[in-house]
Amino acid sequence: MAKVVVVTSGKGGVGKTTSTAAIGAALAQRNERTVVVDFDVGLRNLDLVMGAERRVVYDLVNVIQGDAKLPQALIRDKRLETLFLLPASQTRDKDSLTPEGVERVINDLKKHFDWIICDSPAGIERGATLAMRHADMAIVVANPEVSSVRDSDRIIGLLDSKTLKAELGERMEKHLLLTRYDSMRADRGDMLKVDDVLEILSIPLLGIIPESTDVLRASNIGAPVTLADNRSAPAMAYFDAVRRLTGEPVPIAIPGDRRSLFGKIFGRRAA
Amino acid sequence: MSFLRFFGKQRSAPLARERLQILLAHERSPAGSDLVSLLREEILAVIARHVQVDQDKVCVKMDRDENVSVLEIDVELPLDAVVKAA
Numbered sequence: 001m002a003k004v005v006v007v008t009s010g011k012g013g014v015g016k017t018t019s020t021a022a023i024g025a026a027l028a029q030r031n032e033r034t035v036v037v038d039f040d041v042g043l044r045n046l047d048l049v050m051g052a053e054r055r056v057v058y059d060l061v062n063v064i065q066g067d068a069k070l071p072q073a074l075i076r077d078k079r080l081e082t083l084f085l086l087p088a089s090q091t092r093d094k095d096s097l098t099p100e101g102v103e104r105v106i107n108d109l110k111k112h113f114d115w116i117i118c119d120s121p122a123g124i125e126r127g128a129t130l131a132m133r134h135a136d137m138a139i140v141v142a143n144p145e146v147s148s149v150r151d152s153d154r155i156i157g158l159l160d161s162k163t164l165k166a167e168l169g170e171r172m173e174k175h176l177l178l179t180r181y182d183s184m185r186a187d188r189g190d191m192l193k194v195d196d197v198l199e200i201l202s203i204p205l206l207g208i209i210p211e212s213t214d215v216l217r218a219s220n221i222g223a224p225v226t227l228a229d230n231r232s233a234p235a236m237a238y239f240d241a242v243r244r245l246t247g248e249p250v251p252i253a254i255p256g257d258r259r260s261l262f263g264k265i266f267g268r269r270a271a
Numbered sequence: 272m273s274f275l276r277f278f279g280k281q282r283s284a285p286l287a288r289e290r291l292q293i294l295l296a297h298e299r300s301p302a303g304s305d306l307v308s309l310l311r312e313e314i315l316a317v318i319a320r321h322v323q324v325d326q327d328k329v330c331v332k333m334d335r336d337e338n339v340s341v342l343e344i345d346v347e348l349p350l351d352a353v354v355k356a357a
Contacts, residue, residue, distance in 0.1 A: 190284060
């Protein structure tokens with residue numbers, strides 16, 4: 001049975017696209033048939049982060065409008081054969097996504113994949129509401145920072161009211177993915193702690209992704225974080241998050257907590 | 272920097288947490304923002320029955336924190352206000 005997951009946040013720049021790529025790749029690395037779908041029409045970037053920007057021929061809007069068949073628009077990853085990308089259109093505007101069209105595409109994808117990961121655009125407009133509309137579960141991406149947490153709260157409200165699941169009176173499964181976390185700054189009291197954010201948003205924690213130069217490096221080379229360097233701290237945090245997503249009970253570790261004494265005395269940043 | 276930090280600046284995370292808790296408690300109650308506009312309209316209607324008053328000169332504000340809620344109503348009456356009824 002295919003699972004539809006929306007990666008959403010409200011606020012822009014918190015790591016939705018990075019997380020979609022990393023989680024999609026991590027699922028595919030477990031041999032799950034996975035497609036990552038870019039809903040950010042007009043501002044697509046999932047193709048770039050996945051390193052497939054030069055292979056885009058058809059996109060989501062082409063499929064919705066009947067200009068292309070779904071298999072024509074799907075791009076198979078060069079590194080993982082169970083990973084596919086459905087890119088967004090770069091030239092159209094957000095109104096070219098129709099509720100009926102999105103529903104048809106999602107239902108088609110469900111026949112071929114185990115996981116459908118929808119990368120939501122920022123904001124609470126049409127693109128964002130359509131990306132979450134058909135989701136079975138939501139990953140709410142947040143930074144430990146006031147504006148991001150506030151917008152996440154707003155998005156949680158929309159997930160509980162504007163989705164198909166909510167309208168049917170069912171419970172939308174929501175998970176928090178806390179990104180760009182710096183445990184040293186949190187320990188010093190200069191950054192919201194994991195527990196602060198959890199208490200405020202009161203949804204279960206899927207994972208904590210540490211602030212790391214490996215994330216920028218991965219996007220520079222066009223590889224999901226989990227493929228660029230699968231031993232890096234953010235990659236391992238994403239692998240743990242994916243294990244939790246598939247229902248495995250994995251204890252939460254705060255990245256950067258196991259620092260050496262040397263690191264505690266002299267280190268200014270966690271890895 | 273860290274020298275200054277120890278003696279000068281206070282920890283900012285607890286303040287962030289407190290501000291968020293107060294703000295979200297307010298934003299989550301769907302009546303929150305609507306209540307203010309509803310009150311504003313009704314208060315304006317009551318005043319307008321007796322005094323001519325400019326729509327923009329009625330200001331209704333609500334402040335809430337953990338311990339106290341304040342409803343502030345500020346009505347600016349024109350100097351030459353026509354009193355319609357005693």
